[in-house]
Each structure stands twice: as C-alpha cells, then as structure tokens.
Amino acid sequence: MKVSNIHKECCTTDEIINTGTHVKNNHTIHQHTDQEHNDDDGHNHGSEEASGWLSHSPLLTSLAVVLVMMVLEYGFHITFDTLTQLIIFIPAYLLAGYNVLNLAFRKALRLDFFNEFFLMSVATIGAFAIGSFSEGVAVMVFYSIGEWFQDSAVNNAKRSIKALLDIRPDAVDVIRNEKLLTVAPADVAIDEIIQIKPGEKVALDGVLLSDKATFNTAALTGESKPDNKAKGETVLAGMINLNQVTEVQVKASFKDSKLSKILEMVQDATARKSQTQLFISRFAKVYTPIVFLLAVLLVALPWFFLSDYVFKDWLYRGLVFLVISCPCALVVSIPLGYFGGIGLASKNGILFKGSNFLDVMTKVNTIVMDKTGTLTKGVFEVQKVVVNDFDEKELILLAAAIESKSTHPIGHAVVKYAGEDFHNATITNVEEVAGHGLKGIVNGKAVLAGNTKLLKKFNIDYDKVIDSEADTIVLLAVDGKYAGYITIADEMKEDAEQAIADMHKLNIQTVMLSGDKQSVVDKVASILRIDRAYGDLLPEHKVEKVELLKKEGKHIAFVGDGVNDAPVVALADAGIAMGGLGSDATIETADIVIQNDQPSKIVTAIKIGKLTKNIVWQNIGLAMGVKIIVLLLGAGGVATLWEAVIADVGVALLAILNAVRIQRMNV
Structure with missing residues (x-):
C-alpha cells in the first residue's frame, strides 16, 4: 500500500535532491528500478510513480471519511458512540498512515526514535488514546496530503534537471562501407562519419564535413539563437540540426563528448551541499529530540505545580506540541530551493557543480578574468x-x-x-x-x-x-x-562591456590577468573600463596575483578558458570556466561552467546565487516563525490538533511553493 513516497524522501536531504538516475561505466543513462531505490530505511527514490491520483486512493478514501464525519457532526449534529467511531476511524487511519507507521516501527527497531515518522505516529496514536478519534485521523490525513504535495514539488524540481538527460539520442546513423547503418552512439569509433537529418540531435562531438549547416544549441548553451557552422568547424553532441542532411566526422567517443561531461557535472552537483543545507541537516538531528523532551516535560511538569492537573488535557497539549514541531518543511524546502537554483542556472546555460557554489557566488566581491577567450572572442x-x-x-x-x-x-x-x-x-x-x-x-x-x-x-x-x-x-x-x-x-565579445558595467553596479571589483603584453592588456582594459589589469604574466604569475588578492581579504571568482588558467581556477573561491571554447582541463577544474562563453553570464550566476539564498532564508524564517508561535499557543492550550496540523502542512506547502518558484524566475 502506497500513500506518499515523499515520506521516504524527506528523511534526509540526500534523497530529496537525488535525480533518480545515474551514469554507468559506459556512460549510458539508466533509470533505477524500484528494487534499487528501496533501502532498508524504506526510502523509495523513484517516487514519481506514486504521484498519480490512483496511487493515492487510500489517502483520498481516508480524506472522504474525515470530511463526511465532520459534516455529520458539525453540520447535522449527529454523534456516534465510541465503538462506532472506532469502527469508522481505525480503517481510515490505517489507510492514511500505513507508510508512516511502518517507517516509524522499522526505525524504532533500530532505536531511532527522533524522526518525524515516530513523532507523527506518537501524536496520532495519543489522540486515539484520549478519545480524539477524528482529530487523530485528520492529523495523519492532512500530514500525508502535505507530503503528497511535497512529493510533487520535489519531482517537478527533479524534472528541470533530468530534462538534460533526454537530450542525448539513443541511436545514430553511421556511414560504413558506403552503407548507412543505425547503431548505438557508444559503438561509433573516432573518425567515422555520422549523418544527421533535419530535426535530429547530434549524438557525438566532431567536425562538420558538409559545406554548411545550422544548429540549435540551446541544450548546451541556454541560447535559442541558431548557430551557423561552416565546413571544418566543431559540432557538439546535443545540438539539433535545423535545415538539411548533414555529415559530421566524429572526433570524440560517446563517453568523452562535452554533453556527457555536462551530464556528469549536473549529476555530481546534487552531492555537494551548501553550508545552509548542512546546517539544516545537523539542526534537524538536534531539534527533533529536543521537541520530544519538551513535549514530555509539558505533559509531566504541570503535575508538580497545579492542584487541578488533568492528565488528558496536558497530554493533548503535548500532542499538539509534537505535531507542530515536525521539521519536514525545513528538511524538504531548503535543498529543494538549492535544487531549483541549480535548475534555473542550467536553463541559463550555467552549470553549478554543487549547491555550495551558489552560496559562494553571493559572497564574491572581486571578479578576476583572463583576456583571450573570456573577454575577447579568441578569434584572431x-x-x-x-x-x-x-x-x-x-x-x-x-x-x-x-x-x-x-x-x-x-x-x-x-x-x-x-x-x-x-x-x-x-x-x-x-x-x-x-x-x-x-x-x-x-x-x-x-x-x-x-x-x-x-x-x-x-x-x-x-x-x-x-x-x-x-x-x-x-x-x-x-x-x-x-x-x-x-x-x-582579437575582437572583444559583444556583451563584455555590459558585463563589466553590471559587475560595477553590484559593487564588484574587476581585475584582468593576461599573458599578453601590457600595451594590449591596457587597451582592452581601457575600452571595457576594467579596474585593474596586468599583462606579461606567466601562469605562475597569475597564481601570485590571485594569492595577493586573497590576502587582501577579497572573495574571488576567477574566469578563464585556457589550460594555463586551471591552477588559478582551482585557487579562487569560485572557479568559472568558459565551457564552449574552454579547455577540458579548465572545465573539469572549475566549480561553475558557462556554456555559451558569454561574460554577462558571470553576473547572471551571481544573481541566481543571491536569489536562491534569499528564497532559502525566507523559508527558514517562515517555518521557524510559524512553528514557534503555534508551539507557544499549543503549550498554552489555545491551539488544537486541527490548528497544529494545518499550520504544519500550510507552512510546508508555502515553503515548497516559494522554493519551486525559483525555477520559473527570470534573471
């Protein structure tokens, strides 16, 4: 019986941002099977299958029972004896809460009592124990509905990244012995000739053999503007042929194509967590046992101080306390926010190799740039x-x-x-x-x-x-x-001057380091209005300049594209590679890759980082603020289980909607 698979996903931030795919040794992408996804904690990472209405029919049945009983009780003032209520509400409770109870039990067997499943199970079973049957069922039903919506939100966030995995074709037409054969891209050898029909995606990196061709490069660069290629120019996997049958000579194996490397970067990005995510994970582990203890004290301590102490009333307050203290809104919405930031960046042709670099970009106050290929086109x-x-x-x-x-x-x-x-x-x-x-x-x-x-x-x-x-x-x-x-x-890039101007608007200092002679560097710096420019630099001199800037207390992002830039990229707080023309060494060393080589995307990356951080801290403030208020009201006997579950589910939904909207924003 499946109720809401997000129950399994909101346990840790690791599962939430898992894309549900992995790259095998042969670099083909496979969906995990259900068996692969289920671990001994009951986690099911492949939660998309449970997002349909039919799979949630047990939960919807329980909801219908709760609504009908509420109408009868509050609308028509019809009451039922205890036995009748138990006969009605126990099946409804089990339909809604089977997964939660199951996970709570399995964790308890391993002496893990401080989790939201055990917390919710204790609260709802306690409600039954004091005769609040309808409230006990309602808490479990609305909690599960909230988790259902969280499930959908997580899957939507995943799809924004997983869409990348669909841009590599499964088959390619290759010319062998003057015959056109359809084979798997991994079976094509270097220097073989492949044919791409209009509307088809290029499967492998290579050089154009046809006189000319036009490609849509949006999958790689985020730019929808057609790219015209001439004979001998490089064509990359993921591009879409727009106008005529085209022949390409393969120059890289399937696993070494730029697109394969991009997909691996996106896959790996979810493993690197920001400091905020790590803090929330640690916080939840401390927070949950504390609220358990406070709930117990709330029930027990008044007995020592009140002459009219009624155990049932104070137990009810303790149950309210447990329900509202559920940390799921924080545990889900924070990584979801960062996941949304990575998705938004991908749509703009920027690849962050981890959510931690979204945070790093918010602190950058100095951008250090190479000249050739970064600010200039590198077309001499x-x-x-x-x-x-x-x-x-x-x-x-x-x-x-x-x-x-x-x-x-x-x-x-x-x-x-x-x-x-x-x-x-x-x-x-x-x-x-x-x-x-x-x-x-x-x-x-x-x-x-x-x-x-x-x-x-x-x-x-x-x-x-x-x-x-x-x-x-x-x-x-x-x-x-x-x-x-x-x-x-060399010719300067069209957006280079505007990019520098936008950096200055953000109060970011600009520095250019180049191996070219000082007179050339000064000329470029003057045109672009760069703050500081140094020429005649060897690779080790660039490293020295960045080290000096770091000693000045600068938070540095270095942007480069050449092999000799790799050491400086690694040294900077955030290393940014120009991914279109950039060398593989620099791209692999970098923390952030700009796929279309536009310097204006540097500012876009900073804006996405700041936007993501703002959304994340809004969610933290919202979740903690509402919880503290309702916790106090519950402890004072003002809030009931109804208010507790509505506040908990409501806060979770608001936080998730706030996080999801990142992916729909324009920067």
Whole structure:
C-alpha cells in the first residue's frame, strides 16, 4: 500500500535532491528500478510513480471519511458512540498512515526514535488514546496530503534537471562501407562519419564535413539563437540540426563528448551541499529530540505545580506540541530551493557543480578574468607581417608550420593566414615553452615563435619598437636570429562591456590577468573600463596575483578558458570556466561552467546565487516563525490538533511553493 513516497524522501536531504538516475561505466543513462531505490530505511527514490491520483486512493478514501464525519457532526449534529467511531476511524487511519507507521516501527527497531515518522505516529496514536478519534485521523490525513504535495514539488524540481538527460539520442546513423547503418552512439569509433537529418540531435562531438549547416544549441548553451557552422568547424553532441542532411566526422567517443561531461557535472552537483543545507541537516538531528523532551516535560511538569492537573488535557497539549514541531518543511524546502537554483542556472546555460557554489557566488566581491577567450572572442586575424632581412613568404611558412602544433587561437590565426603551403614542411622537436611560445625544427631550421619573453629567454635581440605595438604580436627567430613578427588582432565579445558595467553596479571589483603584453592588456582594459589589469604574466604569475588578492581579504571568482588558467581556477573561491571554447582541463577544474562563453553570464550566476539564498532564508524564517508561535499557543492550550496540523502542512506547502518558484524566475 502506497500513500506518499515523499515520506521516504524527506528523511534526509540526500534523497530529496537525488535525480533518480545515474551514469554507468559506459556512460549510458539508466533509470533505477524500484528494487534499487528501496533501502532498508524504506526510502523509495523513484517516487514519481506514486504521484498519480490512483496511487493515492487510500489517502483520498481516508480524506472522504474525515470530511463526511465532520459534516455529520458539525453540520447535522449527529454523534456516534465510541465503538462506532472506532469502527469508522481505525480503517481510515490505517489507510492514511500505513507508510508512516511502518517507517516509524522499522526505525524504532533500530532505536531511532527522533524522526518525524515516530513523532507523527506518537501524536496520532495519543489522540486515539484520549478519545480524539477524528482529530487523530485528520492529523495523519492532512500530514500525508502535505507530503503528497511535497512529493510533487520535489519531482517537478527533479524534472528541470533530468530534462538534460533526454537530450542525448539513443541511436545514430553511421556511414560504413558506403552503407548507412543505425547503431548505438557508444559503438561509433573516432573518425567515422555520422549523418544527421533535419530535426535530429547530434549524438557525438566532431567536425562538420558538409559545406554548411545550422544548429540549435540551446541544450548546451541556454541560447535559442541558431548557430551557423561552416565546413571544418566543431559540432557538439546535443545540438539539433535545423535545415538539411548533414555529415559530421566524429572526433570524440560517446563517453568523452562535452554533453556527457555536462551530464556528469549536473549529476555530481546534487552531492555537494551548501553550508545552509548542512546546517539544516545537523539542526534537524538536534531539534527533533529536543521537541520530544519538551513535549514530555509539558505533559509531566504541570503535575508538580497545579492542584487541578488533568492528565488528558496536558497530554493533548503535548500532542499538539509534537505535531507542530515536525521539521519536514525545513528538511524538504531548503535543498529543494538549492535544487531549483541549480535548475534555473542550467536553463541559463550555467552549470553549478554543487549547491555550495551558489552560496559562494553571493559572497564574491572581486571578479578576476583572463583576456583571450573570456573577454575577447579568441578569434584572431593576422593584420600584418613585418620581416627583418628574411623572405616574407618563407617566414609565414615557418611560422604556420610550428604554430600548427599549437592549440592556441593565435596559432590557428597564423595557420589560417598561411593557407596550405606549410603542409609539406618537415616539423620536428616542437616544444611549448609555457607562457612564452613554441620552439622546434622546421625544414632543418631552428624556429622560435612567441612573445618578447621567448626571445629574451634565448638572448635574441629584436626591434624594441615592437614593445609599443598595441596589437598582439608573434615574434619569430630563425637559427638564433630575429627574423620578423606577425601582428594579430582579437575582437572583444559583444556583451563584455555590459558585463563589466553590471559587475560595477553590484559593487564588484574587476581585475584582468593576461599573458599578453601590457600595451594590449591596457587597451582592452581601457575600452571595457576594467579596474585593474596586468599583462606579461606567466601562469605562475597569475597564481601570485590571485594569492595577493586573497590576502587582501577579497572573495574571488576567477574566469578563464585556457589550460594555463586551471591552477588559478582551482585557487579562487569560485572557479568559472568558459565551457564552449574552454579547455577540458579548465572545465573539469572549475566549480561553475558557462556554456555559451558569454561574460554577462558571470553576473547572471551571481544573481541566481543571491536569489536562491534569499528564497532559502525566507523559508527558514517562515517555518521557524510559524512553528514557534503555534508551539507557544499549543503549550498554552489555545491551539488544537486541527490548528497544529494545518499550520504544519500550510507552512510546508508555502515553503515548497516559494522554493519551486525559483525555477520559473527570470534573471
């Protein structure tokens, strides 16, 4: 017999925010079976099946009995003898309270008496013991109805996150031996070609083979604006093909796709709790035994001080005290609020890896940002080539050859500018000098390509006029001699200036750290009105700058996208990665991932954190305030069991509705 499976879920915050799914080793998503969900505490995490009206028919039957008896007693003044009432109310009580009584009994066998199930069982059985049959049944019925609504609220919150799990297709069309076969995405090998029809979802990460295609990227970025892709550009799993049959060459296995990693992040997010959640969990463990003790004292102590002491009256007051003290509103609504915050962030293309980071973002007063790929698009174009006693065409070939071994956007710009000429070059011994550039052998010549620090490191003189150049520069040296340079310009993101302005409105200090030269950094900082900007930084220098800011007492969020940003992301109070173009190392290290690479989402993340915290503390204040008032009224004999259960259920419903509305808010 199932009444309301949230009975099992509101025991701990762990069960409440469990999404009901898990990622197996092969990274396919499976629904847990009922048997998997039921533990020895009777917890059933798969509570959605019990949310329908039919499964609650025993509870609805009990409610009908209570309502009919109330109408007969208070409307028509018809009374029944004790035996008749017992015959009517005991079955109704068992129909409504079977699960609660069962859980209370099983916990009591393990000497666990301080929980809401045992509390509610004692209160309602006590009501029967003093002859308040209708009130005893009503308490259990309305408590179970409240739990039913809580069940629905939790499931709705889960669905906002679990919707992500439906965006990966179960099958994919792959071209093998000139035939189109439908297979599972996990069975597709790297470099195989898959075909996506209009309206279908891309199942695997890859590069576009068709001349052009248009995709809906909302599942990954939160943005519904179509994204036009050209041949050779990256296509990610989860995108939806909008206009024509498209072919994509797979470049990552199913388990390594960006979408799979996003889903794992969302799954793991529910395991990391905020300080508020942890406090509420500890509070409930202390709070429940205290109210049990107070209820016992409320019944027993008056006997020593009152000459007209009536045990039945004071027992009734103790039962009221127990009913109103049920902590379920707090235990359910607090994690539900944080769950809603994570869901709202996901809808806006922001992935929080835990509810604790929602709290962290409310305290941030300094945003430290990388430049390339964070505030600028990272889409570079070669502006000019300047040679120093060297053939320009050969210099471009050597530069493109060595930069072809780099993953940096600057390297891509040089390769794109050079065209196809460098592909026949012999390239060996290429090494990356962190924060400086590249060195290697191209066609038998020792080539250096990087910034001024690289040439200084190898004691190679260059034209000092270069230091005043405003654009990004790649200096080149061949066989130990300065050969020339290539200037490259980046473009700032459309929303970067507004993002900085919004941060200033929130009284947040902005700092930019970049490996680019100071003149470039100053130019960007001036345009965007960034408070402090530092250039010519190696990765270890970025770490030093963040450490200095932390010593100043700053609460820091660092935003970056490159591999060299990973150490600083880990050091900051909140590490934020630009997830669209960002490196996997930075995304995995980060606490928060912005999927569409828009810096304006940094402010959105802060607003969602503050909104969530406000809702959570509203619920705490509401629940504790009402409970204290009704506890005092019950102890004074003013409040009855009716007021107690209505107040308890009412507060729980209000708190839950308040928490659920987070997911429907605009930020």
